[in-house]
Amino acid sequence: MKGILNHDKDVLQYLYKEVFMQIRWLIIHNHGSEQEAKDIFQEALIILYRKLKTGTFNLNCTLSTYIYSICRLLWLKELQRKGRYQSTETEDVLCLSDGDDYSQNFEESKKELFSRHFNELSKDCRKILTLYLNGAPVSEITKAMEFSSDQYTMERKYRCKQRLMDKIINNPLFRKIKDEL
Numbered sequence: 104m105k106g107i108l109n110h111d112k113d114v115l116q117y118l119y120k121e122v123f124m125q126i127r128w129l130i131i132h133n134h135g136s137e138q139e140a141k142d143i144f145q146e147a148l149i150i151l152y153r154k155l156k157t158g159t160f161n162l163n164c165t166l167s168t169y170i171y172s173i174c175r176l177l178w179l180k181e182l183q184r185k186g187r188y189q190s191t192e193t194e195d196v197l198c199l200s201d202g203d204d205y206s207q208n209f210e211e212s213k214k215e216l217f218s219r220h221f222n223e224l225s226k227d228c229r230k231i232l233t234l235y236l237n238g239a240p241v242s243e244i245t246k247a248m249e250f251s252s253d254q255y256t257m258e259r260k261y262r263c264k265q266r267l268m269d270k271i272i273n274n275p276l277f278r279k280i281k282d283e284l
Contacts, residue, residue, distance in 0.1 A: 104166075107148070108155050118148070121241060122167045124254075125261050126174045133178060143181070147173040165236055168264075220270040228263035235260055 106114025123144050130140035147170050154160045162169060221229065227248065234244045245256040 104155055104160075104162075107152055115148075118166075118170070119144075122170050124257055125167070125171055128258075128261060129171070129175060130178055134182065135178065139178075139181070143174050143177050144170075146177055165238070167235075171264075216271055216274060217267075220267055220274065223270060224263060224267060227259075228266065231256075231260050231263050232267065235264075 105111075107118075123140075126144045126147075127137065127140040130143060131137065135143075150173055151170060164172075221232070224232070231244060231248060234247060239247070241253045241256050241260075244250075244260065245253050248256065248259075250256045250259065
């Protein structure tokens with residue numbers, strides 16, 4: 104976080120290396136281009152920077168998940184603007200709140216929803232996401248899972264994360280949590 108606030112090139116390069124490929128895949132596989140992915144990613148980093156600068160930012164998920172959520176929301180808004188996506192509500196809410204405005208019950212509901220669906224994932228997906236959520240670098244996950252490449256690991260991690268998000272979004276409790284926002 105300090106690296107982002109201080110415009111640390113190493114931190115920014117790390118974010119591009121570790122997070123941008125997920126964003127690129129998201130945008131390209133949802134009617135976007137490489138340039139649009141770069142623009143959305145850059146906009147997300149600016150949003151993150153502004154939130155950090157306020158000094159009241161409270162992260163309740165991994166930084167890469169937070170950035171991904173911002174990018175997804177920005178892309179959904181862009182698709183709405185272009186008339187390619189029709190929705191009156193945004194879909195990603197689990198990690199975007201700063202947590203300050205929500206009751207303990209709300210936080211517990213989110214955790215319960217996440218845990219329930221996380222436990223329904225395959226053993227490999229749970230292991231990949233656990234390593235990822237504990238801050239393990241992609242190379243470490245690749246080694247632990249005995250995968251052939253970091254690129255394959257990133258793809259598997261993305262698919263596991265997407266599976267989890269799909270399960271959560273399709274759960275009626277998610278709609279209730281969303282309505283409480």
